[in-house]
Amino acid sequence: MLRICVQENQGQFGLDVDINAPAGVTAIFGRSGSGKTTLVNAIAGLSRPDAGKIVVGDAVLFDSAARVNLPPPHRRVGYVFQDARLFPHMSVRRNLTYGGDHDAAHVIEILGLEPLLDRRPAGLSGGERQRVALGRALMCDPQILLMDEPLAALDAPRKAEILPYFERLRDETRVPIIYVSHDVSEVARLATTLVVLDEGKVAISGPVGQVLSSPDVVPLLGTRTAGAVIVTRVAGRLLDDDLTELQFSGGRLLMPGQLGEIGQLLRIRIPAQDVILAREAPTGMSALNVLPVTITEIRPGRGPGVAVGLRAGDDQLLARVTRRSAGRMELAVGQQIYAIIKATAVGPEDIGG
Amino acid sequence: MMDLLGLSEWAAIMLSLRVAVVAVICALPLAIGVAYLLARKRFFGRQLLNGIVHLPLVLPPVVTGYLLLVTFGKQGPIGSFLEQVFGISLGFRWTGAALAAAVMAFPLMVRAIRLGIEAVDPGLEDAAATLGASRTRVFMTVTLPLILPSILAGAVLGFAKALGEFGATITFVAAIPGQTQTIPSAIYGLLQVPGSEPAVVGLVTVAIILAMGALLISEWLSHRMARRVGR
Numbered sequence: 309m310l311r312i313c314v315q316e317n318q319g320q321f322g323l324d325v326d327i328n329a330p331a332g333v334t335a336i337f338g339r340s341g342s343g344k345t346t347l348v349n350a351i352a353g354l355s356r357p358d359a360g361k362i363v364v365g366d367a368v369l370f371d372s373a374a375r376v377n378l379p380p381p382h383r384r385v386g387y388v389f390q391d392a393r394l395f396p397h398m399s400v401r402r403n404l405t406y407g408g409d410h411d412a413a414h415v416i417e418i419l420g421l422e423p424l425l426d427r428r429p430a431g432l433s434g435g436e437r438q439r440v441a442l443g444r445a446l447m448c449d450p451q452i453l454l455m456d457e458p459l460a461a462l463d464a465p466r467k468a469e470i471l472p473y474f475e476r477l478r479d480e481t482r483v484p485i486i487y488v489s490h491d492v493s494e495v496a497r498l499a500t501t502l503v504v505l506d507e508g509k510v511a512i513s514g515p516v517g518q519v520l521s522s523p524d525v526v527p528l529l530g531t532r533t534a535g536a537v538i539v540t541r542v543a544g545r546l547l548d549d550d551l552t553e554l555q556f557s558g559g560r561l562l563m564p565g566q567l568g569e570i571g572q573l574l575r576i577r578i579p580a581q582d583v584i585l586a587r588e589a590p591t592g593m594s595a596l597n598v599l600p601v602t603i604t605e606i607r608p609g610r611g612p613g614v615a616v617g618l619r620a621g622d623d624q625l626l627a628r629v630t631r632r633s634a635g636r637m638e639l640a641v642g643q644q645i646y647a648i649i650k651a652t653a654v655g656p657e658d659i660g661g
Numbered sequence: 662m663m664d665l666l667g668l669s670e671w672a673a674i675m676l677s678l679r680v681a682v683v684a685v686i687c688a689l690p691l692a693i694g695v696a697y698l699l700a701r702k703r704f705f706g707r708q709l710l711n712g713i714v715h716l717p718l719v720l721p722p723v724v725t726g727y728l729l730l731v732t733f734g735k736q737g738p739i740g741s742f743l744e745q746v747f748g749i750s751l752g753f754r755w756t757g758a759a760l761a762a763a764v765m766a767f768p769l770m771v772r773a774i775r776l777g778i779e780a781v782d783p784g785l786e787d788a789a790a791t792l793g794a795s796r797t798r799v800f801m802t803v804t805l806p807l808i809l810p811s812i813l814a815g816a817v818l819g820f821a822k823a824l825g826e827f828g829a830t831i832t833f834v835a836a837i838p839g840q841t842q843t844i845p846s847a848i849y850g851l852l853q854v855p856g857s858e859p860a861v862v863g864l865v866t867v868a869i870i871l872a873m874g875a876l877l878i879s880e881w882l883s884h885r886m887a888r889r890v891g892r
Contacts, residue, residue: 353790354791380787380790380791381795382793385791393785395785396807397806406789406792407793407794408792448793
């Protein structure tokens with residue numbers, strides 16, 4: 309579907325990646341300075357890599373060996389910038405149709421742009437600007453959509469307001485999306501494939517659930533942000549207690565609030581540091597969610613922590629405990645233990661459709 | 662005030678206006694092009710081009726006038742070429758005065774427009790390019806509308822400079838009444854003649870009115886345009 313092989317040297321910084329992305333949302337994740345924006349600019353043709361090959365579907369955008377380097381206007385790439393980059397002298401309507409009016413009515417509908425059409429960019433909120441920028445990119449009928457930290461400039465409520473639009477877009481268009489981010493919650497909600505960049509190289513890549521639940525990823529994401537993503541189905545409601553029951557292959561989870569519709573699939577992210585491990589089924593404790601799990605991997609980190617990979621049914625979970633606890637509990641691969649997840653550990657930003 | 666001005670004074674005023682307007686209109690597209698090159702492109706000889714553009718600003722105007730005379734005059738290489746091929750004669754004609762005014766106003770126009778271009782986020786031009794716009798379309802639909810206020814500022818500055826230009830003009834095309842005698846050279850000429858103070862006062866008043874008028878109109882226009890581009 310999408311092959312991005314790029315080498316570039318800019319003084320101290322080097323970029324050397326080879327990524328094969330399937331359809332859907334491919335998230336490029338990494339710290340600032342890890343080469344994310346350089347990579348996306350190379351796909352858009354805004355910067356020229358030293359060597360490599362960029363192919364989208366059947367279209368070769370760049371191939372240093374064959375001396376192919378399509379200029380940006382001929383790449384049919386929809387680029388949503390972090391700072392929106394709307395044209396300040398044009399109305400929203402003229403911004404939207406600047407590159408074309410492909411599927412205009414539908415784009416305006418799914419992004420909720422109708423009330424904004426006659427306004428000027430200067431009068432829009434950050435979230436509205438990003439929606440317009442996304443609509444503008446979609447209307448030029450792109451063969452690939454690049455989104456470079458489109459939510460980074462927004463505060464949490466604005467993010468929460470715009471993420472459902474992105475989810476809808478992901479589910480309703482067949483355009484492959486490259487989504488650059490340094491926010492794990494965003495990635496967990498939106499991505500199908502995850503590529504983690506570290507110092508200009510691909511550190512790890514694969515399906516998002518697999519990558520995020522791999523103990524290898526903990527040092528890359530930071531111990532506080534690592535956590536597995538699982539897909540669950542809304543199974544029921546406990547109205548008296550204001551809880552929602554979610555079913556997945558490893559059992560059931562109770563989460564606070566009224567989430568989704570009955571039968572709907574929800575992705576949830578369970579931060580590794582909020583998973584507690586126990587040798588025996590605990591009794592007399594406040595946590596609601598106790599899952600029987602099997603240890604698949606134990607990986608010591610650089611600090612005092614140990615990342616523990618767990619299998620619950622067909623899903624992978626990730627826990628982070630101290631090395632001291634791991635030693636005292638005599639944790640070993642293949643062992644059957646219990647994972648305890650506090651219902652409040654999963655925040656609203658970690659739950660997506 | 663009107664009766665202070667005789668026929669030859671009116672001729673000088675009309676000539677000055679014509680010279681300044683023609684100078685600005687002809688120099689403006691070139692000034693936009695040069696300003697764009699200097700602001701956005703990195704090329705060999707950029708500093709040299711920058712220096713040449715600014716030369717009329719720092720040279721004594723008489724020197725600029727002399728250089729125009731030896732290149733664009735009847736015997737000059739470019740002047741004789743223009744005369745033979747196109748039948749355009751610049752020496753001692755109002756067209757020569759317009760050329761001198763344009764050359765002197767050029768650096769001021771380039772400077773004002775260049776500042777405007779540098780203030781436009783190149784990211785907007787990149788965004789337009791990814792949306793499929795060719796370089797020409799990017800310039801015409803994004804860059805140009807956003808720098809209109811500074812183009813206007815450059816034009817007004819150039820117009821005022823062209824109206825007031827004296828040294829290069831008088832050196833290149835002299836001050837022939839009705840032909841090349843602009844407001845400044847007419848004032849200077851009248852000052853040499855005893856008893857012509859009323860005419861001088863009239864011309865000075867007109868010069869002030871023209872300059873103030875241009876300034877006010879440009880302020881008003883650029884205010885409107887700035888609002889239109891959403892700043």
